[in-house]
Amino acid sequence: MNYGVFHAINLLAGKIPALDGIMIFFAQDVLFIFPVLLLVLCLRGWQRTALYALFAACLALFFGQIIHLVYYHPRPFTEHAVTQLIPHAPDASFPSDHALVTFAVAFAVSFRKKGWGYILMILSILVGVARVYTGVHYPADIAGGALAGYLAAVLVHRAERPLEPVTSRLLQMYSRIFPFLPSAKREDPAKATYHP
Secondary structure, eight states: OHHHHHHHHHTTTTTOHHHHHHHHHHHHTGGGHHHHHHHHHHHTTOHHHHHHHHHHHHHHHHHHHHHHHHOOOOOHHHHSOOOOOSOOOSOOOSSOHHHHHHHHHHHHHHTTOHHHHHHHHHHHHHHHHHHHHTTSOOHHHHHHHHHHHHHHHHHHHHTHHHHHHHHHHHHHHHHHHOTTSOOOOOOOTTOOSOOO
16 A cells, blocks of 8 residues: 555656646645745744754654664565666665654644744645655655654653743843844743643
């Protein structure tokens, strides 16, 4: 089933140049929009939310590294004849690092700023589809990354109060380094629009 879904999506690649270009952009470049969006959150005074999202992304990547150490799954282009639109090393495919980061950030933000979370979630899904379309990941790699990203976001969300001393210290450093930027709004560490 995993390969069947992969094949159905990847089969579209290489046929419509405009669609290929869009998918390559989402597969490679949209990831870099996420730090920009977190910066926008900071500029709006929501540094705490941005910081929790950063914590979640780091934790998700840590989960990914642990999984890579104990489980190796080859990439689709090493097992099958695929239409590969972007270059990639033949390293472990599961879970997708792109999915780990984007979904961790999307879920972490959505717990506190639902509207922003929806935007990030849509971008995360598009990144995941594009990674399959371009031939570098199976759908299960994306699903696994999304699940691990969600778990990381939930753990960070539930640890917000224990993390408060570290968070407050980092926000103080932020205010000293960037005194010309908006100061952090008073966001309750446990205030969220959704409680997982």
